[in-house]
Amino acid sequence: MDVLINVFVALHIIGIGALLGGFLSQMKAMGAGTARFSPGMLHGALTMLVTGVALVGLNQADDQTVNNIKIGVKLAILVVILGLVYVKRDEETVEKPLFGAVGGLTVANIFIATLWT
Ligand code: HEM
Incomplete structure (x- = not known):
């Protein structure tokens, strides 16, 4: 079970990479007002x-406290992120x-995940 949980943590981190990477790579464009929500950001959020x-399910099945x-x-927070990215996905x-x-909000969730112990 531990391996399975760790595999999902890794997939969770790949999701952060797609979402946060899409944001960080467009910070300059954001300043110019030309950034857009790329498909990778939507897929990362999903x-x-x-x-x-x-x-959550795996940890509970493994009798670990969640x-x-x-x-x-x-x-x-993720529902807000997903809503914004989904609704605006076709906007140029x-x-x-x-x-x-x-x-x-993505950065806030990372700090909540790591600092709230
Ligand atoms: C933008 C959204 C999110 C970000 C940036 C994020 C970030 C992270 C990070 C960095 C970790 C690894 C650190 C750790 O083990 O505490 C983690 C673990 C975890 N995340 Fe997320 N997460 C997000 C959304 C979610 C959502 C929506 C759920 C559940 C519905 C969730 C459930 C978990 C669980 C169960 C763990 C395993 C460790 C723990 O119990 O805290 N995460 N997340």
Whole structure:
């Protein structure tokens, strides 16, 4: 079970890579107002959701304690990220505050995941 959980943590991190990478690689474009939500960002956010839910199930099946409040906060933040990226996925440019919000919320979730122990 440990290996399976670690595999899903790795997939979870690949999801972060796609979402955060899409944001970081367009920070200059964001400044110019020409950034857009790339397909990779949407797929990264979806990957976070699927692997996150799987991690909750796997940890519970393995009798490991899951911090439900922390997971609830992370899920709520991801729902906002996913909603923004999904709704604006076909827009050729996304306003700076909206694009920045997705990057900021993603970074916030990373710190919640690592600092909230
Ligand atoms: C943008 C969204 C997210 C980010 C950036 C993120 C980030 C991370 C990171 C960096 C880890 C590894 C560090 C650790 O083990 O604590 C992790 C683990 C984990 N994540 Fe996420 N996550 C996100 C969304 C979610 C969602 C939506 C769920 C559940 C519905 C979730 C559930 C988990 C679980 C169960 C673990 C295993 C370790 C633990 O119990 O904290 N994550 N996440």
